Amino acid sequence: MTDPILFAGIDEPALNTIEVYRRRGGYEMLRKALTTMTREEVLDELQASGLRGRGGAGFPTGKKISFIPAAQIDKYLVCNADESEPGTFKDRELMQKSPHMLIEGIVIGAFAAGANRSFIYIRGEYVEQADIIDAALLEAEAAGYLGENILGSGFNVSLVLHRGAGAYICGEETGLLDSLEGKRGNPRLKPPFPANQGLYQGPTLINNVETLATIPHIIRMGGAEYAKIGTDSSAGTKLVSVSGNVQRPGNYEVELGTPSREIIYGLAGGPPEGRRVKFWFPGGSSAPVLLEEDLDLPYDFNTLAEAGSMLGSGAIIVVDDSVPVVDVALKLAKFYKHESCGKCTPCREGTRWTVSMLERVDAGLATPMDLDIMASVQEQIIGNCLCVLGDAMAMPIGSMVAKFRDEFEAHIETARARNPWGDAAPEPPPPLVQGAVGA
Amino acid sequence: MIGRRKKRATEPARDAVLVPAVERAPDGAAVRAPEREDPLHPQRTVPRFGHGSRVPGWDDAVDLTKDPSEIPDPATTPVDPQLRAEIEAHMAKYPDYRSASIPALAAAQRHHGWCSPEAIEQAACVMRLTPGYLVSVASFYDMLETRPVGRHAVYVCTNISCSLCGADTLMQRIKEETAGDPDFNVRAFECLGACDIAPMVSVEGVYVGPVALDDVPKLVAQVKDGVPPLPNKQLRLRKSSDPGAARAVPGTVPTAGTPHPYGGEMPGQAPGPPAAIEYPPPEVDS
Numbered sequence: 152m153t154d155p156i157l158f159a160g161i162d163e164p165a166l167n168t169i170e171v172y173r174r175r176g177g178y179e180m181l182r183k184a185l186t187t188m189t190r191e192e193v194l195d196e197l198q199a200s201g202l203r204g205r206g207g208a209g210f211p212t213g214k215k216i217s218f219i220p221a222a223q224i225d226k227y228l229v230c231n232a233d234e235s236e237p238g239t240f241k242d243r244e245l246m247q248k249s250p251h252m253l254i255e256g257i258v259i260g261a262f263a264a265g266a267n268r269s270f271i272y273i274r275g276e277y278v279e280q281a282d283i284i285d286a287a288l289l290e291a292e293a294a295g296y297l298g299e300n301i302l303g304s305g306f307n308v309s310l311v312l313h314r315g316a317g318a319y320i321c322g323e324e325t326g327l328l329d330s331l332e333g334k335r336g337n338p339r340l341k342p343p344f345p346a347n348q349g350l351y352q353g354p355t356l357i358n359n360v361e362t363l364a365t366i367p368h369i370i371r372m373g374g375a376e377y378a379k380i381g382t383d384s385s386a387g388t389k390l391v392s393v394s395g396n397v398q399r400p401g402n403y404e405v406e407l408g409t410p411s412r413e414i415i416y417g418l419a420g421g422p423p424e425g426r427r428v429k430f431w432f433p434g435g436s437s438a439p440v441l442l443e444e445d446l447d448l449p450y451d452f453n454t455l456a457e458a459g460s461m462l463g464s465g466a467i468i469v470v471d472d473s474v475p476v477v478d479v480a481l482k483l484a485k486f487y488k489h490e491s492c493g494k495c496t497p498c499r500e501g502t503r504w505t506v507s508m509l510e511r512v513d514a515g516l517a518t519p520m521d522l523d524i525m526a527s528v529q530e531q532i533i534g535n536c537l538c539v540l541g542d543a544m545a546m547p548i549g550s551m552v553a554k555f556r557d558e559f560e561a562h563i564e565t566a567r568a569r570n571p572w573g574d575a576a577p578e579p580p581p582p583l584v585q586g587a588v589g590a
Numbered sequence: 591m592i593g594r595r596k597k598r599a600t601e602p603a604r605d606a607v608l609v610p611a612v613e614r615a616p617d618g619a620a621v622r623a624p625e626r627e628d629p630l631h632p633q634r635t636v637p638r639f640g641h642g643s644r645v646p647g648w649d650d651a652v653d654l655t656k657d658p659s660e661i662p663d664p665a666t667t668p669v670d671p672q673l674r675a676e677i678e679a680h681m682a683k684y685p686d687y688r689s690a691s692i693p694a695l696a697a698a699q700r701h702h703g704w705c706s707p708e709a710i711e712q713a714a715c716v717m718r719l720t721p722g723y724l725v726s727v728a729s730f731y732d733m734l735e736t737r738p739v740g741r742h743a744v745y746v747c748t749n750i751s752c753s754l755c756g757a758d759t760l761m762q763r764i765k766e767e768t769a770g771d772p773d774f775n776v777r778a779f780e781c782l783g784a785c786d787i788a789p790m791v792s793v794e795g796v797y798v799g800p801v802a803l804d805d806v807p808k809l810v811a812q813v814k815d816g817v818p819p820l821p822n823k824q825l826r827l828r829k830s831s832d833p834g835a836a837r838a839v840p841g842t843v844p845t846a847g848t849p850h851p852y853g854g855e856m857p858g859q860a861p862g863p864p865a866a867i868e869y870p871p872p873e874v875d876s
Contacts, residue, residue, distance in 0.1 A: 158834060159835070160836075161835045162836065234783050235781060236781070238750065239783065240785055243783050243784065244830065276745070276782050276783065276792060278795030278796075279796065279797070313689070316692050316696060316731035317732035317734075317779075318731050318732060332686060332689055333690060333691035333692065336731075351686055392786070394751040394788060395751050403831070403834075404835075466785075468750060468754075486749060486750070486781075490780065492730075
């Protein structure tokens with residue numbers, strides 16, 4: 152196992168203050184980047200590092216920055232700290248314990264993108280973390296790492312902390328931009344992508360907290376050196392949030408390509424005594440589930456994609472064999488139904504009907520044919536909306552129905568035996584409105 | 591006319607359709623068909639309002655002669671100076687002042703307890719926006735309350751990781767403990783991003799967990815008394831669970847106390863953070 156990069160000495164007391172951070176060599180990479188390197192050199196290092204976005208999509212960061220046009224117009228950098236994917240809590244720990252690492256990364260990222268205004272969009276529930284970042288911003292500004300003519304380089308950037316107010320959809324990049332503009336957080340049609348037309352219609356670079364916090368380390372190590380960590384397609388280390396039915400839930404920094412079993416059993420202690428892993432979400436609740444036999448897969452972007460799932464935000468949720476799969480599916484579907492913003496019909500209606508169908512399964516009113524209908528609803532959501540919230544429900548639910556079809560059918564049978572209607576099909580409910588009101 | 595429905599007199603005949611079919615016994619007396627419980631539709635007669643709709647106020651025709659509500663007039667809308675200053679400070683931070691709508695609504699909510707029509711009107715007055723625009727924003731976000739709520743916000747995470755660790759029972763227990771207390775705003779919330787301390791509760795922004803069922807009476811009492819909730823279970827005191835975090839990388843990240851070539855005096859006057867991250871004393875009696 153390699154040494155941690157982001158989590159090295161993260162528990163040092165008062166690391167959230169600028170004194171301790173500077174004593175550890177903090178902000179020196181900002182000095183190096185701004186005073187000895189050009190924008191292109193920074194970009195080259197990031198591209199050489201092979202860093203891929205840590206928020207969910209896994210898009211190469213260097214490439215994303217290179218999409219920002221070089222023209223002399225207002226450009227923006229937005230740090231996505233709206234960590235709302237169920238099971239993910241890595242950014243929370245980073246922001247809470249080492250906010251200056253994030254600020255340093257944002258300023259270097261803004262330098263590479265040529266952005267003069269930057270924002271951190273933090274979710275409203277993270278009150279303590281936002282207060283810590285607020286204090287860190289004041290310190291960094293007073294020390295001259297933010298604002299005008301940073302470290303005498305002539306580069307200006309401002310950084311504003313924006314607190315959200317609780318909406319999962321604001322973690323989606325265009326929903327976040329709308330929310331940051333003071334509107335309802337509805338996603339936008341893409342293209343144009345934010346790199347061309349984002350915040351206030353200007354070119355905007357949006358990156359996750361972990362991605363930006365890695366940038367100072369890439370400058371320190373050099374892109375080529377960073378690329379040596381991990382696998383060929385997935386360079387570097389990744390913060391993995393392990394939660395659910397494990398003995399030691401928490402954030403672990405692992406080298407990409409580490410076997411998943413080592414993360415779940417070695418670091419997180421595996422499921423409680425006497426239980427087995429039934430299935431696990433490799434990348435937050437939006438990722439299709441994997442089974443116990445997939446535990447030996449290396450944990451990296453490409454392998455998980457080949458296995459039919461995704462690395463996503465790096466949140467592993469372990470479900471052990473004591474939990475019925477229908478319960479998990481219903482919980483998930485209700486979450487996505489609640490959080491669907493309602494802009495696109497397939498997602499708004501699909502999430503609602505999926506919940507209704509799962510409730511039928513649970514109430515003993517369903518037949519195995521309902522599972523086919525449910526699977527077809529999932530298929531019709533995928534790819535038909537402006538953003539991937541609908542897909543994020545459709546993919547895990549679809550994979551659960553596919554992989555645990557026997558259990559769903561058995562659940563349907565036991566629930567039918569339980570319900571007072573017996574085997575008889577329920578009468579259709581009486582007409583509610585037709586004929587009654589219009590008469 | 592679009593958007594307008596004719597107002598009808600209440601029709602008593604409507605209810606007759608919803609009454610189950612009537613059977614006749616041999617002696618001619620009416621016998622109601624045996625009611626069967628439909629698990630998904632336990633109440634088969636849909637509750638309706640007096641005007642026959644399931645939506646309150648559906649038939650209250652929109653007054654089309656009235657103009658939509660405009661930006662409130664500062665002369666007739668008194669705003670607390672403190673609230674005004676807070677909203678204006680937020681507006682000054684962004685290139686477009688409308689970006690401040692969420693912080694402004696949050697500030698108004700702190701002042702008024704919820705996003706009441708009055709609070710929204712005051713925020714709209716300061717921001718020079720219509721109240722309708724701010725209502726559209728306030729109704730979108732979970733943390734902006736569009737109904738009066740208790741002042742102690744207790745969010746219980748009931749999403750998947752927490753519910754695997756028993757959050758649903760915890761939610762029920764907290765609801766029982768605070769039942770009937772109007773000061774409490776207990777809500778089942780979506781993933782709060784603290785699955786490592788599942789099942790967890792956010793008490794006015796302070797994350798605590800894992801919360802055992804036995805902790806609930808103590809937690810509720812502490813919230814009532816306004817003291818920090820469960821001091822030894824707060825998230826900010828938790829150390830990283832990664833064993834690698836304790837190992838510092840030699841040469842790259844100097845540990846505390848190591849002299850550093852660049853570690854000179856800080857330029858400028860930097861105010862310190864509100865409090866350093868501390869660790870709990872070994873024994874805390876809470």
